[in-house]
Amino acid sequence: MASQRDIRRxxxxxxxxxxxTKAMQMVAASRMRKAQQQAxxxxxxxxxxxxMAHSLFGHSGxxxxxxxxxxxxxxxLSLVITTDKGLCGGLNGNLLREVLRADxxxxxxxxxxxxGRQSLARAGRPLLADFELKDGFTFRDSKIVSRYxxxxxxxxxxxxxxxxxxxxxxxISQVPTRVRIAPIGSxxxxxxxxxxxxxxxxxxxxxxxxxxxxxxxxxxxxxxxxFEIYQYVLDARASEHSARMVAMKNATDxxxxxxxxxxxQYNKARQAAITTEILEIxxxxxxxx
Amino acid sequence: MAxxxxxxxxxxxxxxDDQVDAVVLPAHDGEMEVLPQHTALVTQIVAGELRYTTxxxxxxxxxxxxxxxxxxTYVKVLTDLATExxxxxxxxxxxxxxxxxxxxxxxxxxxxxxxxxxxxxxxxxxxxxxxxxxx
Numbered sequence: 001m002a003s004q005r006d007i008r009r010x011x012x013x014x015x016x017x018x019x020x021t022k023a024m025q026m027v028a029a030s031r032m033r034k035a036q037q038q039a040x041x042x043x044x045x046x047x048x049x050x051x052m053a054h055s056l057f058g059h060s061g062x063x064x065x066x067x068x069x070x071x072x073x074x075x076x077l078s079l080v081i082t083t084d085k086g087l088c089g090g091l092n093g094n095l096l097r098e099v100l101r102a103d104x105x106x107x108x109x110x111x112x113x114x115x116g117r118q119s120l121a122r123a124g125r126p127l128l129a130d131f132e133l134k135d136g137f138t139f140r141d142s143k144i145v146s147r148y149x150x151x152x153x154x155x156x157x158x159x160x161x162x163x164x165x166x167x168x169x170x171x172i173s174q175v176p177t178r179v180r181i182a183p184i185g186s187x188x189x190x191x192x193x194x195x196x197x198x199x200x201x202x203x204x205x206x207x208x209x210x211x212x213x214x215x216x217x218x219x220x221x222x223x224x225x226x227f228e229i230y231q232y233v234l235d236a237r238a239s240e241h242s243a244r245m246v247a248m249k250n251a252t253d254x255x256x257x258x259x260x261x262x263x264x265q266y267n268k269a270r271q272a273a274i275t276t277e278i279l280e281i282x283x284x285x286x287x288x289x
Numbered sequence: 290m291a292x293x294x295x296x297x298x299x300x301x302x303x304x305x306d307d308q309v310d311a312v313v314l315p316a317h318d319g320e321m322e323v324l325p326q327h328t329a330l331v332t333q334i335v336a337g338e339l340r341y342t343t344x345x346x347x348x349x350x351x352x353x354x355x356x357x358x359x360x361x362t363y364v365k366v367l368t369d370l371a372t373e374x375x376x377x378x379x380x381x382x383x384x385x386x387x388x389x390x391x392x393x394x395x396x397x398x399x400x401x402x403x404x405x406x407x408x409x410x411x412x413x414x415x416x417x418x419x420x421x422x423x424x
Contacts, residue, residue: 041302048298048365052331052358139300140405207358210332211317219333220356227300 004273007266011259018255024087025248032171032241039168039231039238046231053184053224065214066154067184067221076107077128077149077158079229081165081236082116084133088240089247091166091174092116098176099164108158112145112233128152137237142230150225153182161225165232166239172246174239179232181225291325294363295341297350297371304350304371305341312364313340314357315415323364330359334368336411338419349374351416354408370412377420386413 080099082092092115099116100123108126111117117130131145152158160180167177209216295312297305312323315337339352355368389410393403 038301042300044303045298045300045367048296048358048367049356052356052365052367143405207329207331210330216331216333223356230300 021251028245035238039234071159075158076160079163080116082113083240084114088244091243095176146226146229165236168238297366309341336415351419353412382416
């Protein structure tokens, strides 16, 4: 059995670690609240945009726009949104496992977040570009990324754009998700169930367009892509902070349990030492008598 | 009397969601008033002033560029920015306008960067115009 002093030292070090993880948990919790609010607030905009794009799509006749044209897929661009920092449980691992499972030789990658870049570079996959996920990632930052992706698509370098991100469900659940964002099919436009239901409930409405449909689509479709990607990043951020909060909470709880176990062990060792001492004295006294 | 359901949503948060009697939008080719029973229409708006009327009183917001979907019962506005007249920070708007103007004046911006700065300039100008009118 370890000596009393060793155990005492371990208890101290575990307590220190617990203090640190507790602090990180607090930081993550406050960031999480903000990130979650932002992600959820953006959803109503994203849903409305989805509905609007859908009503446009259904009633625009045969308007030609590169974003609406299906081409034979020779190359696919995968945008992978991970975190910059670790210590967030299995969040990045789960997402990257999905990415590598769906991997094939026709894919090129663009990453947001350092973890994704590291992992894909290690796997030897072709990286077109990588972007950092700074705190306070704004729509403008995300537009740089989405514009780059759209450019590749419009040049004909890639025929399809898909996004991998951790969809935020709630604080304890984040789902690795894969979405195809371009070309925009009629199916992907009604991705949210609510939008589909709303469109259905109101029945077919004939819309007029001002300016005419081709011009309006020319503005709306790229914007749709820009905003959806921004929303995915917000989701990923909410997921990151939630996952980190939970991971740090688990770490703190584990540390507390460990301290408890070690304290028990320490007390047992102390008691054993005292018992031996008493026995020694008692037996010595008995011999004297 | 029939009313319209007006919702204004920006990427940051839903700004407004209630029944109104009429809405005036800054459409791309001039102001457009929308009353209940309007025909279904999808349109674009530019940075400017959006006004709505409820129970005889009129309120105004400064809005950025965006898209609007109109049906006979509702008006949905998607825009970059929407600020109520009372909440406009004149100094901040003026500073934003100056920054955007300088960036454009330098003439180094191209394509979408230029458009982004022009959009910011238009937003700030719309806020200032509204604020000064109310004084």
